[in-house]
Every structure is written in C-alpha cells, then in structure tokens.
Amino acid sequence: MKRGYPELGALVLLAFFSFATPGYAQTAAATTKSTVLPKYDVSKEVTLNATVESAPGKSSNPRTQDFLVLQTKMGSVNGELTPYALNPKWGISISSGEQVKVTGLMMTSQNKQVFVIRTLQAGGRTYQLRNERGFPLAHVGQNSASSTESKGGQL
Amino acid sequence: MNRKTFWMIVLVLLSVTYISGCGSSSHVTVSISTPPPAVLAPGGTAQIIATITGTSEGVNWSCTPVGTCGSFNPTSTTSGMATTYTAPTTVGPVVITATSEKKASATATANVNIQVNNGISGNFAFYASGVDGIVAGTPTTINAVYSIAGAVTILADGTLTGEQDYNDGNGLSSPAIGDVITSGNLSIDANGFGTMTLVTNNTNLGASGTETFTVNFVNNDHALIIQSDGVNTSSGSMDLQTLPSTLSSNFAFALSGLGNGGEDVALGGVFAFSGTPATAIAGTYDLNDAGVVTTQLAFTGTVGATVDAFGRGTITITSPGSPSPIGTNWAYYVIGPEAIRIVVTNPGAANPAYAAVGSAFGQGSGTFTNTSLPTSVFFDQGTYAGFFDYDAVGQIVPNGSGTFSGIADINEVPPDFLDAATISGTYTIGATAGANGYGSLTVTMANGVAGGLIDLTSLGVYMVDSTINVEDPNNASGGGGALVVDLSLNLGGVGVLVPQTSTSNSDFTGNYVVGFQDLLPFVTAPPVVKTGEVDFVGNAAVTTSLTGSGTISDPFGDLGLNPSATVSFAAPITPDPVNTGIGRYTIDPFSVSNGAATPVTITYDANVYQASGGQLFWIEDGADGLTSVFGGQLQQQGTIGVTAAKKKAKK
Numbered sequence: 001m002k003r004g005y006p007e008l009g010a011l012v013l014l015a016f017f018s019f020a021t022p023g024y025a026q027t028a029a030a031t032t033k034s035t036v037l038p039k040y041d042v043s044k045e046v047t048l049n050a051t052v053e054s055a056p057g058k059s060s061n062p063r064t065q066d067f068l069v070l071q072t073k074m075g076s077v078n079g080e081l082t083p084y085a086l087n088p089k090w091g092i093s094i095s096s097g098e099q100v101k102v103t104g105l106m107m108t109s110q111n112k113q114v115f116v117i118r119t120l121q122a123g124g125r126t127y128q129l130r131n132e133r134g135f136p137l138a139h140v141g142q143n144s145a146s147s148t149e150s151k152g153g154q155l
Numbered sequence: 156m157n158r159k160t161f162w163m164i165v166l167v168l169l170s171v172t173y174i175s176g177c178g179s180s181s182h183v184t185v186s187i188s189t190p191p192p193a194v195l196a197p198g199g200t201a202q203i204i205a206t207i208t209g210t211s212e213g214v215n216w217s218c219t220p221v222g223t224c225g226s227f228n229p230t231s232t233t234s235g236m237a238t239t240y241t242a243p244t245t246v247g248p249v250v251i252t253a254t255s256e257k258k259a260s261a262t263a264t265a266n267v268n269i270q271v272n273n274g275i276s277g278n279f280a281f282y283a284s285g286v287d288g289i290v291a292g293t294p295t296t297i298n299a300v301y302s303i304a305g306a307v308t309i310l311a312d313g314t315l316t317g318e319q320d321y322n323d324g325n326g327l328s329s330p331a332i333g334d335v336i337t338s339g340n341l342s343i344d345a346n347g348f349g350t351m352t353l354v355t356n357n358t359n360l361g362a363s364g365t366e367t368f369t370v371n372f373v374n375n376d377h378a379l380i381i382q383s384d385g386v387n388t389s390s391g392s393m394d395l396q397t398l399p400s401t402l403s404s405n406f407a408f409a410l411s412g413l414g415n416g417g418e419d420v421a422l423g424g425v426f427a428f429s430g431t432p433a434t435a436i437a438g439t440y441d442l443n444d445a446g447v448v449t450t451q452l453a454f455t456g457t458v459g460a461t462v463d464a465f466g467r468g469t470i471t472i473t474s475p476g477s478p479s480p481i482g483t484n485w486a487y488y489v490i491g492p493e494a495i496r497i498v499v500t501n502p503g504a505a506n507p508a509y510a511a512v513g514s515a516f517g518q519g520s521g522t523f524t525n526t527s528l529p530t531s532v533f534f535d536q537g538t539y540a541g542f543f544d545y546d547a548v549g550q551i552v553p554n555g556s557g558t559f560s561g562i563a564d565i566n567e568v569p570p571d572f573l574d575a576a577t578i579s580g581t582y583t584i585g586a587t588a589g590a591n592g593y594g595s596l597t598v599t600m601a602n603g604v605a606g607g608l609i610d611l612t613s614l615g616v617y618m619v620d621s622t623i624n625v626e627d628p629n630n631a632s633g634g635g636g637a638l639v640v641d642l643s644l645n646l647g648g649v650g651v652l653v654p655q656t657s658t659s660n661s662d663f664t665g666n667y668v669v670g671f672q673d674l675l676p677f678v679t680a681p682p683v684v685k686t687g688e689v690d691f692v693g694n695a696a697v698t699t700s701l702t703g704s705g706t707i708s709d710p711f712g713d714l715g716l717n718p719s720a721t722v723s724f725a726a727p728i729t730p731d732p733v734n735t736g737i738g739r740y741t742i743d744p745f746s747v748s749n750g751a752a753t754p755v756t757i758t759y760d761a762n763v764y765q766a767s768g769g770q771l772f773w774i775e776d777g778a779d780g781l782t783s784v785f786g787g788q789l790q791q792q793g794t795i796g797v798t799a800a801k802k803k804a805k806k
Binding site: 090131136139 | 286289290296297298299300323324325326413416417418419445446447539540541542543569606607610612643644645647676677686687
C-alpha cells in the first residue's frame, strides 16, 4: 500500500464483511464454519466514487500485486481487479486521474484490506468484472455494456 | 600282418572316418543364442551371439533390407563370440541373419524393429485444460481458461498428424471441423518423458500455430501431459485409441470451463446413446454456474453421422435455456467404446461463449444403488478462478445405505485449509430409468462441527462401469468409481472418485509419473512473484522419499521459471502417524528447484491419498504459506516400450 488508511476502518465497517480466515492445520477437532456463507455476499456491497490514483498497465501481468489504487473521500483504497480485467485485447482501459465508480466489497486478503471490484464505471461505460457470486468473468469487454446497481450503500 | 597291426590299421581308419565326418556340412546347425532386442532406436547398438554346432567354423552376419539395415562389427564370429550390431538411422523392420561359413544353408534369423520412442506409436486422444496467454511474450499475459482435446496418429519415427478442437470462449477457437495438426513430433526418453509438438493450421494458437506439450508416459497406452510452450499452460492426459469404436448405452460425464458469460462453470451427469450407430443422446445433468447450482436438468443431443479417422465426432446439444447452459456444439474424441473426451466448441468464435472440456465413461449394464459406491478416494479440483481456487482430496467410506465417513484435506484461497479432517455425511446413488448411477454426496460434518469441509459441501456423483479406470481408461485394473462435480456454493470444479483397493505403504513404491496443476491467485513474496497458473509433469522414484525431476510450465512468470524449466526434487514421504491404515501421506517439504547458479526453489508441502499402489492423488498443503493450490496425481509407471507390449499381448 502506498499510503495510510485513516478512514479505512469506517469503510470496513460499512462494508460489514471481513474475509480474514486464517489457515490452520488439524489432526484433531478444530473449529469449522458451522454454516457455509458465500465468499462474496452481494447484499453487502458498497459503491465508491473515486479518482484513479494509479492503474496497472495493460502490458504487465494483470494478476500481479498491481492494484487499481483509488483515491476516495475516505482515503486511498487498493482495488482488486480480476485475472482478465486488463487483458490487452478484451479488458478495460483506464488511466490515472480518471473518475470511476466501483461497486464491490472490502475484504482482507493476505492481511491486506482490498476492495474486491465487481463492477467498474469509467468513460461512460460499465464493466462487469465479476458475477454476483464474486466469480471473475473472462469476457470483460463483452460485458461492458451491462450496468448493475449496488444493493448496498454508496460512499 | 599280425593281429596287433590289423587292429591298429582298423583304429586309424575309424579315426580318419570320424575326423572326415566332423568336417562334413551335413550336421551343421546355427542358432542365435543372444538375439537383439525386439526394438532398437535408430543408431542404437546391441550385442548378438550365434551358437554353431557341427563345425569349428563361424558365421557371417548380414541383414535386410540390404543397404538400410545397419552394420556388424565384426562381420564374422565364431560360436559364442559376440558381434556388435548398429541399427540404421532410419526406422523400419530389419531381419538379421547368421549364416554358417561351412554350410550356407545353415542359418538363423532374428527380427528387430528400428523405432523411436521405445516403440510407442499409434493413435492417441489427448485433452487438457488450463490458462492461455494472449500473446507470445516473456512472459505472456493471461487471456482466459481454455479447453483443448484432439487426437494424433504417431508413426514409428515419432512424426505425427492429427486434429484438435480448441476453445477459450474469449476469442480463440477452432473452426467447426477442428484444427488440422499438419505435422509434429513425439520424442521421449527411456523413462517415457519428453515432448510432443503439434503444428496446427491455426496460427492464432500456441506459438504461431505450434503447440508444445511435455509428456510422461505411465505405460504404453497412457501419459500425463502439460502444455508448456510459453503461451499456454494446462494439465491433461493422452490415451491410446481403439478405432473404430461403437458408442452405445449409458455414460457418465463431467466437464469444466467457462460459461456463457465467462464465469467458472462445472457440470456433470449421465446420458444414454440411442441408435446403432448412435444417432442421439438424452440425459440429466447438474450445473454449478459460478456458485449458482441447479440439479436434475434435462438435455438431449443429436449425434453427428460421421466419426473421422482420428475418432472425432460431434454432438449438437439441445437444452432448456438460452443460451444453452451446457453449450451447443460438442466435439468428442474416442478412446474406446466406453471412453471419450468431450470439448465444447465455439466454431463461430462468437464471444462471450461457452468453453469446457472433460470426459465421458460408460456405465456398463448394471444398475447402481447406494451399495455400488465403494470405499474410495475422491479428488476434486477447481479451474483458475481467482479467490475461488481450491483442491480437495480424501477418503470416503460409505456404509452402503446412504451415509459415509472419511478423512479429507482441502486447500482453498484465500488461505483456508484443513488437513486430515474427519468428515461425514450422506449420499445417494440413483437407479431410476434415464438416470442410472446419478447421485450426490453431501458433507454435513467436519471435525465434529456441522457444515462442510470448509466450503466443500456437495458433490454430484456419476457412477462409471466397474471395468473402467477413469484416470487410465485402457488400464484393465483400477476400474470403477465415479466422476464428480462440485456443487458447493463457493467452489466450482470437477474430479473423480476412485475405488480404494490398497492402503499399504509397501504398495506405494517404485517409479511414478507425477503431475500437478498449480493455481496462484495471490502474490505473497518470492518465489511466487506473479499470479496465474503453472503446471508440472515428471517422473519420480518412490521409496521413503520422492526423488525425481520434471518440467514446470510457467508462461506467466508466476514462479520466475518462465517460460518453462527443468526442476528436480527429493522429498521425504511420511505415512500419516495419526490416521493409520487409510493410505494418507505427507510430503513435507516438497522442494522443487531449477538448479540454476542462483536457483529458484519453491518449497511446497503436500498431502497424498492412496487409492492403490498404482494410483494416488495429492494436493498442496496450505500450511506451506505459498497461498497457492495445487492438485494432481501420482501414477505408478509400468515398463515403457515393447516389453510391456509383449507382456500385454500374452494375456
């Protein structure tokens, strides 16, 4: 992360979802989820209006640790894209300084808070990066015409 | 002449008669007491010995076809003396002849076939799934999950031709008639390890139309394969075809890939061919469409009239829903009358499009019930799907009446794993008309707590013929079990359920072909430097350790081994000291290294479940902290080459 997150705690509370699940080896009884919850709960999504602080380049591997860094009213947020989002042939086109609206969930991944982006609006287009279960969609460009409203709050 | 002189003359005459008799050619015999091997590689050498009786003279060595059959040194030998035969550089049958110097009609012959690849040749069907790159580069960039199936005819000299169907649902696909494999080559060593190059007429695929696979033969009929050309990476297998074969009756099937919206999908079920030859199919399937699970869906299909010389046929699917949630165009490649590979094709290259690949196996003539499910090892693996990647493996002990217990491991990302968890649940195997052997299995308890094996809660189970080995369809042993599809909320993948016939440590020994598919959705720290997928295949000697080498395909540079690298490993194998007698082992650490001056070393931990001495499954243990998930197989290697073929023929 390039910057601090003074307001991130509030954002996480709003997101109301934490994905932190530490691994644990077991040979005896240990805790297990009593019920299986969705990894991605669409009912708890939030929408962020943000300015792109930095965007991973299309020429790089889109699955590196290069997040889509977003500047929001509440501070800087690392936006988690998908394996296919920056596909140079089919993916989204986005650049620093651009105004975007992203819908997704704040999750903890590798002890880092990341905003898992399901939809991204930029340049008058809406890109659907994931389905409502959070599974990444390979056809980013083909899904760019669709627009999905968040079922959660907006910041 | 006195009597003494008389008898001396008689003795001399008898001696002369005897000696002259020895010099006659009437009783000369020649045999080749040390023959050449039945198969030699071009330029290969062999020691050959002839035994001669009836004369002290030797033999002359010759061969046909004259001029292209090789050479001998020396060209003449005495009885019991070896000559060194050097095979020609061209392939083909050679007849070697030893001819008596004393009697030209006294000869002996031996046949030797000059072949590459230990004599492995014939028609093979292959399939694989993984992730393709959009451009050839170093490293390349992820495009999509892709599916590939095809068939090749491999000649004695290793050259090949064939055809294939490719589909990533994201811009890369084959035409309706498939891609033509115009040329190519198989080159393997004595361990059955090597490469297979396919030159296609589709320049959009691989490296300008050329696809390279690393292969490792388990036996003469079966190999594990990975695509390793720096553009694509995937895991699959290659199996000898019986052509032609007539498809009929009931099949179980399972496919995985991308759905119509580019989402992760897995589906499976049962169907029946009708007509002779088959003209139609009808069946029932379950669908996990990126976490949206629908069961007991009906579908039908029209079977194309033509099955070509490579065993490729087509099925046009009709299913409720638009677009069809099971795809519309299927191509299949015959392995045998009860085994086919299926790939969902996208001949119009329309995007988005459905893309999936998998298998269908015959169910035999029996009726399946809850008692049909044996004690088994299950293996379940997701395709590359970001934070939904996972692998699971374990032992299932059914009670015959709908409940089971077992021990299982799962490794999910983000890091969440269970090792040797005690599980229990329910299952049902249907025997209803049109859905014979169609069932499900639900995990209701793990480590004493209600719920799934983390996110694994439900599997669709589709029983196969007890004579069919689902991982090596030409193998007469290891048959039965089922194909499975993960029907859990947060998972999507396919797998197998293989009867567990041996948990003995002593059976887990010898030479093995090993492979895995490793999904890396997150970067932590080196050695994982990027995210994506890598695939591995190689061979190993198993004692109390796993020692060997192989190739890792790393087109996206995830492990710093781009585009691929030869790696070696030596890892301890430890039987589970707690859960004894279930065939579970830990391989910790399992370090693979490329041996470079500044080596790249990836230190995995892995856990293994043994279905038999010949068939084991392993997954990465999440405790290794790499935040990746790998799953794969260890298959005991038989003799590669003509020796194995001769043994098989004697049965």
